[in-house]
Amino acid sequence: MPSKSSARLAALTVAAVCAASTITLTSPAHARSVRIHDIQGDTRMSPYAGQQVTDVAGIVTGVRTYGSSRGFWIQDPEPDADPATSEGVFVHTGSTPQGVAVGDAVKVSGTVSEYVPGGTSSGNQALTEITRPAFTVVSGGNPVPAATGIDAGSVPAAYTPAGDPAANGSVNALPLRPDRYALDFYESLEGMNVQVSDTRVVGATDPYTELWVTVKPGENRNHRGGTVYGSYGAQNTGRLQIQSLGRAADFPDANVGDTLAGATTGPLDFNQYGGYTLVARELGTLESGNLRRESTRAQRSGELAVATYNVENLDPSDGTFAAHAEAIVGNLKSPDIVSLEEIQDNNGATDDGTVAADRTVAALIDAIVAAGGPRYDWRGIDPADKADGGEPGGNIRQVFLFDPERVSFTDRAGGDATTATGVTKVRGRAALTVSPGRVAPGSEAFEGSRKPLAGEFVFRGRTVVVVANHFASKGGDQSLTSQYQPPSRVSETQRHLQAKEVHDFTARILAVQKNAAVVVLGDINDFEFSTTTKILEGRGTLWSAVKSLPRSERYSYVYQGNSQVLDQILISPSIRRGGAFTYDSVHLNAEFHDQISDHDPQVLRFRP
Incomplete structure (x- = not known):
């Protein structure tokens, strides 16, 4: 806190102008002398919004000298008897406040405004402020009102x-x-x-x-x-x-x-x-609570281990390859198949038409070998430039890593950014028409968003179809603290369409082969209890295996203090009915300040 000089103990008047966007509820009127609790009122909106007030008295309880919202807080040391009316208010000076410190008794004149952080379109609640203030320091060194x-x-x-x-x-x-x-x-x-x-x-x-x-x-x-x-x-x-x-x-x-x-x-x-x-x-x-990063167990010889891991905009310029490799080898125990989300092209966010990601993937594979893991092979499909959303210029996509010592990949030519893979029957069993291939890349569901990547794998003679996903983000949804209750979740609309496309694709596989082993996984960007997940699951077509965990262990992401599920692995009935599967949400990122990704990887082990 800045120290007080003796000069500041004398009366001091300072004026500042701010340009915050506000909601004006009434036309400005003549200045009124009111108390802070009068300004705050007993609803979220001030009854004085848009009006001039004068000589609002209070003790300074905090001074903010950084960021885009600079100013100070004042509180009336003589509260009223109404628990609904706040006794504090923020004085928005715009620039760094001068000549005021915690413990000063001040009188403030200015305009009462309702400032909406993020703008009115965000749906956020408003913050009551006094803007364009002029203030007088009456005395210094006063006790701050009790917290x-x-x-x-x-x-x-x-x-x-x-x-x-x-x-x-x-x-x-x-x-x-x-x-x-x-x-x-x-x-x-x-x-x-x-x-x-x-x-x-x-x-x-x-x-x-x-x-x-x-x-x-x-x-x-x-x-x-x-x-x-x-x-x-x-x-x-x-x-x-x-x-x-x-x-x-x-x-x-x-x-x-x-x-x-x-x-x-x-x-x-x-x-x-x-x-x-x-x-x-x-x-x-x-x-410290001495939280440690989790590690899963290694798969047994007869178990197929399939993982999903969002590596957060990985490109060759990142310094996280060794850390990601250690996570895959040390914490995930080198799964047989790893679906990676947010693999970027070879020059990351540079927007020059580059879409290939072979250098990105090769760097990760080399780092895995250096960490003591297998030399994975990989499959992926380059997106059309700037067609799949994500960081501009990054061209993120899903990629399959697989351990060729344990798993083989069935290549069926013809997959590219715009060609949809379909389902056919080969020797009485379901097969993809192209592998790797994209699921419904031309559908409006995936416009401006990542297209699902499907591939056929063979483990111990059994074919497993894996579909890697990265659904549309939650951007644009209203917050839990929105002024609109319940808050709107507009981003769900696209995810629901995406879930329907992936569900229907899976249903076509199961229509050809009822006991087909299908794994649908990735960053679903929605909760295990969401409508998105229910659409994916359908009437028994798929089942989100994270629900096999106790409720208290179901999370892969931490947002605003809520541990929640965004990453999921869904399984077809033949895998679920077998009962011989285990699921692990491996907590090694989301709970830590030094995370290398904001997502925790998920691992499914089963016997096809």
């Missing part, structure tokens, strides 16, 4: 009320009920000085120096310390994002299962990337 504790006893079990149908499902105008709903509780503290104590980390530190904790240690906990997201109705109310007002270099490198011991104290903010966020003036001490 309001946030803990398991104070946060309600219910997450949010349903939105108002007359307002397209928005909760903005609904009276806050902080004793009943978690989002209402957090909103009633917006801008106030709050505190959490001895909280468990449920989302590792990310590159933006933020992490996630839970104030409800028993809420859907798994044995590694995370909080599992198991249904749309179990959003996990105890999750809270933590940022810091201190130096980025001082922010702790935390993993899931660690503890932020002691008190973490500061203003409660709202942003587009995490919703309600405690911006710490005082940060707890990190205590």
Whole structure:
């Protein structure tokens, strides 16, 4: 924190202008002298939005000097009796605030605005601010208003009320009920000085120096310390994002299962990337939970091991090849078949028409050999340039690695970026018309998205068809903290179409050969309980094998403190009926701050 000089103890007036995008609910009126709780009101939208206010009194509880939203928080030390009305508010100065420090008593004049992080199209809630402020420092060195504790006893079990149908499902105008709903509780503290104590980390530190904790240690906990997201109705109310007002270099490198011991104290903010966020003036001490990366067991001689692994935009310029190789060899025990998602072309994000990925794959195979693994062979199909989404210029695609000492690949010529593989009968058994081949590459379901890659493998004389997928991302979906409840998940539309195409392709295989062994796997970008998965499964065509795990172990990805399933391996009835399969979600990335990918690989072992 900046030190106070004696000159700053005198009255000081500073004016600043900001250009934040806002929602204006009323026309500006003559300036009014009001209290902070009057400005905040008892709903999510200020009754003074768009109006001028004058001499709003408060004590400075935090100063933010970085990022695109600079300013300071003030809190009224004399609260009203209404638990729904917050006593704190953010003063948005635009540029780095000058002449103000924590503990200053100030009077602020400006315009009350409702700023929507991410813009109104995001569906996010609004943050009440005072913008274009002029402020006067009345005195310095005042005690900061006592922090309001946030803990398991104070946060309600219910997450949010349903939105108002007359307002397209928005909760903005609904009276806050902080004793009943978690989002209402957090909103009633917006801008106030709050505190959490001895909280468990449920989302590792990310590159933006933020992490996630839970104030409800028993809420859907798994044995590694995370909080599992198991249904749309179990959003996990105890999750809270933590940022810091201190130096980025001082922010702790935390993993899931660690503890932020002691008190973490500061203003409660709202942003587009995490919703309600405690911006710490005082940060707890990190205590390690000693989380270790998992390893699966090796497949037995009669077992076929099939894995899916999203390697996060891998290209020859990356420095992660050795780490990925060690993960495949050491943690996954060199599966017989590995479906890789997010393999980029030979020059990565350089957008020059390059689509081949042979250098990328060769570098990974060489690294696997150096790590003591087999020299995998591989198959893939180059996409048409800029046709499959992902990082611009990267041309990501799925690729099969396979151990030729254990598995053979059945090559059937003719596969390319636009030719669809079909199903035929060869000697009484189902076969692909091209292998490797793409599933329905011309379908609108895969427009601008990764096309599934199908291939025939033979293990101990038995053919196994594997279909590698990377479905459309969740980009564009409204957040769990959206003003619209329940939030819209617009990205599902394309995934549902993709799931239908892959289901129908699998159904054609099973129509030709009822007992065919089919494995559909990859980054499905949706949950095991989602409609996407239900469409994939159909009426017994496939079954997501992650559901063979206990509910607390079903996750491959951690997002905003929720451990959740995005990567799946689905199996045909002959594999499931045999019962001799094992499934493992191998947790070696998603829970760690030094992850080499944001996804955990999945491994299925079975006897074809």
